[in-house]
Amino acid sequence: MDPYNTDEDCVNKCNLNGSPVLDRMSNDLNHTKNIDDIATPSELNFDQEFDYEEPEITEKKKEIEQCLKNPDIVNVDKWQSFARSKAGLISDEYRKVIWPLLVGVTLEELTDPPSLDELSTHPEYNQVVLDVNRSLKRFPPGIPYEQRVALQDQLTVLILRVIIKYPHLKYYQGYHDVAITLLLVCGDRASFPLLCRLSYGPTAPLAPFMQLTMQPTQHLLNYMLPVVRRADDRLAECLDKSGVGTMFALPWYLTWFGHSLNRYSDVVRLYDYFLCAPPLFPVYVTAAIVLHRAPQVFSCDADMAMMHCLLSRLPDDLPFEDILVVAQKLYEENDPTDLEPEVAALERREEEQRKLEEERMRRRRAGRVVPRAPLSSRLARYLPAPLRRAAPRRTILAITAALLAVYVYYRPDIFRMHPNEDK
Amino acid sequence: MSHSTSESVPGLKQKKVFKIIVLGDSGVGKTCLTFRFCEGQFLDKSEATIGVDFRERTVKIRNEDIKLQLWDTAGQERFRKSMVQHYYRNVHAVMIVYDVTKPETFHSIASWMQEIESHGLMSAPRVLVGNKCDCGTPESRLATTYAQRLADKYGMPLFETSALLDSECDNVESIFMTLAHKLYSKQPLRVISIEGELGPRCVTLTRQKRPARNDTCLCS
Ligand SMILES: Nc1nc2c(ncn2[C@@H]2O[C@H](COP(=O)(O)OP(=O)(O)OP(=O)(O)O)[C@@H](O)[C@H]2O)c(=O)[nH]1
Numbered sequence: 001m002d003p004y005n006t007d008e009d010c011v012n013k014c015n016l017n018g019s020p021v022l023d024r025m026s027n028d029l030n031h032t033k034n035i036d037d038i039a040t041p042s043e044l045n046f047d048q049e050f051d052y053e054e055p056e057i058t059e060k061k062k063e064i065e066q067c068l069k070n071p072d073i074v075n076v077d078k079w080q081s082f083a084r085s086k087a088g089l090i091s092d093e094y095r096k097v098i099w100p101l102l103v104g105v106t107l108e109e110l111t112d113p114p115s116l117d118e119l120s121t122h123p124e125y126n127q128v129v130l131d132v133n134r135s136l137k138r139f140p141p142g143i144p145y146e147q148r149v150a151l152q153d154q155l156t157v158l159i160l161r162v163i164i165k166y167p168h169l170k171y172y173q174g175y176h177d178v179a180i181t182l183l184l185v186c187g188d189r190a191s192f193p194l195l196c197r198l199s200y201g202p203t204a205p206l207a208p209f210m211q212l213t214m215q216p217t218q219h220l221l222n223y224m225l226p227v228v229r230r231a232d233d234r235l236a237e238c239l240d241k242s243g244v245g246t247m248f249a250l251p252w253y254l255t256w257f258g259h260s261l262n263r264y265s266d267v268v269r270l271y272d273y274f275l276c277a278p279p280l281f282p283v284y285v286t287a288a289i290v291l292h293r294a295p296q297v298f299s300c301d302a303d304m305a306m307m308h309c310l311l312s313r314l315p316d317d318l319p320f321e322d323i324l325v326v327a328q329k330l331y332e333e334n335d336p337t338d339l340e341p342e343v344a345a346l347e348r349r350e351e352e353q354r355k356l357e358e359e360r361m362r363r364r365r366a367g368r369v370v371p372r373a374p375l376s377s378r379l380a381r382y383l384p385a386p387l388r389r390a391a392p393r394r395t396i397l398a399i400t401a402a403l404l405a406v407y408v409y410y411r412p413d414i415f416r417m418h419p420n421e422d423k
Numbered sequence: 424m425s426h427s428t429s430e431s432v433p434g435l436k437q438k439k440v441f442k443i444i445v446l447g448d449s450g451v452g453k454t455c456l457t458f459r460f461c462e463g464q465f466l467d468k469s470e471a472t473i474g475v476d477f478r479e480r481t482v483k484i485r486n487e488d489i490k491l492q493l494w495d496t497a498g499q500e501r502f503r504k505s506m507v508q509h510y511y512r513n514v515h516a517v518m519i520v521y522d523v524t525k526p527e528t529f530h531s532i533a534s535w536m537q538e539i540e541s542h543g544l545m546s547a548p549r550v551l552v553g554n555k556c557d558c559g560t561p562e563s564r565l566a567t568t569y570a571q572r573l574a575d576k577y578g579m580p581l582f583e584t585s586a587l588l589d590s591e592c593d594n595v596e597s598i599f600m601t602l603a604h605k606l607y608s609k610q611p612l613r614v615i616s617i618e619g620e621l622g623p624r625c626v627t628l629t630r631q632k633r634p635a636r637n638d639t640c641l642c643s
């Protein structure tokens with residue numbers, strides 16, 4: 001087998017925060033046809049019809065239906081256990097009622113939304129509309145055109161209502177992916193209080209994303225690597241060495257995977273869980289996904305671009321039930337407070353790196369030319385990984401020194417090797 | 424291994440890699456332009472970019488395979504600071520995009536220039552691209568002469584194009600190739616990317632071609 005095929009594939013198809021474009025393109029073609037084909041009305045439902053249903057699921061359905069007959073006497077713990085256990089809340093019909101209950105939305109909170117015209121003067125209006133207009137992929141295939149446009153308007157209203165109610169919360173690209181998931185499942189009346197709960201408050205999971213800067217989000221994403229490291233040191237090392245950072249997981253976290261998964265059923269399943277999980281839980285799911293994909297990570301070049309490309313593209317067949325179980329276990333074994341020192345160390349290291357970089361930039365602007373890092377360490381990066389790991393420090397130094405000599409010999413202007421350092 | 428390489432050491436694939444960062448306000452068409460270049464078609468259901476997307480394409484310059492890595496960034500302001508910073512590392516060239524039908528996206532260019540200056544990229548090859556030429560009327564579009572003045576001020580070539588029109592495909596191609604050629608001719612030595620099984624334990628340093636000289640590789 002050619003081990004590079006995977007990388008090659010990855011590169012060729014890589015795009016759009018990692019969704020496989022070719023696959024999606026073909027879907028889209030159908031999609032377009034369906035949307036235009038307004039004559040065939042369709043239910044707003046992407047639940048897959050299974051011919052066969054596991055007995056366990058049939059049993060769970062019965063139990064949920066029993067509870068739904070008299071929801072007032074059902075404890076929230078019960079809903080949570082349904083949402084967490086295998087297959088989650090199973091169907092959108094149940095989700096529609098149970099999601100609001102999971103976050104404690106009451107009937108009185110269900111109010112009719114204002115009209116779009118009333119909101120169109122908001123400073124974020126243009127950005128929201130721009131993103132909403134580009135959210136076609138999130139609608140059920142075959143949805144009639146009018147219905148889709150109406151839903152898009154509802155989506156814009158939903159988002160603006162929240163940021164008008166809480167003016168200190170800032171809209172971010174990706175918020176619309178969360179909002180649309182809630183809207184499609186719960187409708188426009190219930191999704192507003194639901195989205196408010198998720199956005200506002202000391203433990204609201206989306207609140208950190210809506211601050212003035214993305215700094216808090218960046219910080220929370222930094223929990224991923226330490227979680228991975230505790231489970232698989234070698235994997236963490238591999239990620240670290242590639243310099244891939246956390247950007248590949250940013251859209252996952254910001255949208256609770258809504259932006260990055262092709263299968264609607266996976267998205268709502270994850271939302272079942274996240275709606276009753278601690279705010280940082282999606283980061284543990286991210287870690288679990290990376291752990292699940294360890295073999296691919298190991299066979300990928302230790303190169304930022306390749307690694308970013310590989311990881312950001314989520315395969316369509318991820319076993320989310322297993323991943324959630326692993327993520328839960330990771331959470332129980334590595335509480336966020338336990339991880340703080342590791343996260344702090346990681347951030348200190350990044351900060352130092354950043355300072356070095358800044359210093360370099362400052363001096364460069366001042367007219368002096370300095371190398372970005374000790375040359376030996378830069379060159380050492382290009383040593384074959386096994387050698388780098390196995391060889392004693394001295395050997396590396398010797399090889400590096402030899403290389404350096406050759407290097408300098410051929411390039412007296414060595415300190416200008418970086419293109420953007422050229423005068 | 425599916426593509427041809429300029430092989431000098433058995434078992435070692437090597438290609439020069441040029442990293443280009445694409446900047447500009449949200450909605451100007453950065454994603455569509457990079458998609459057009461890499462996939463040869465218009466992305467008709469583009470989505471908001473969250474963070475940074477990556478695409479790449481291999482091109483040939485003087486018979487040499489060059490890998491162009493395009494880093495398509497999110498236009499929304501809040502992603503710029505902290506998040507995207509990491510991706511400026513080792514950038515070789517910059518493309519700034521604006522929307523010819525939205526003057527405010529043109530006026531943001533100054534702040535994008537500041538941004539690239541703060542990353543020490545003022546001397547890197549840069550291009551300015553006015554996108555969505557297919558939209559509006561000549562009167563409603565930002566005047567070319569006006570845009571040209573700014574481009575001259577910053578010393579970068581201006582291109583006007585459309586990611587949407589198939590007829591502009593060649594033009595989009597030539598914009599990216601302009602950057603690639605510039606990088607190619609200006610490159611001093613770079614450590615090339617190493618792909619493939621590392622048979623011999625060897626680090627390959629190639630001497631970059633200077634326009635008037637022949638390629639020499641230290642290892643060959
Ligand atoms: N008419 C026309 N529309 C275009 C063109 N290029 C892009 N668009 C449309 O403009 C919108 C924005 O395009 P994107 O490529 O997603 O914009 P972007 O710059 O990547 O935006 P962010 O990811 O938010 O930073 C989409 O709806 C595209 O369909 C073009 O050349 N002509």
Ligand SMILES: [Mg+2]
Nearest residue numbers: 453454471472
């Ligand atoms: Mg984009």
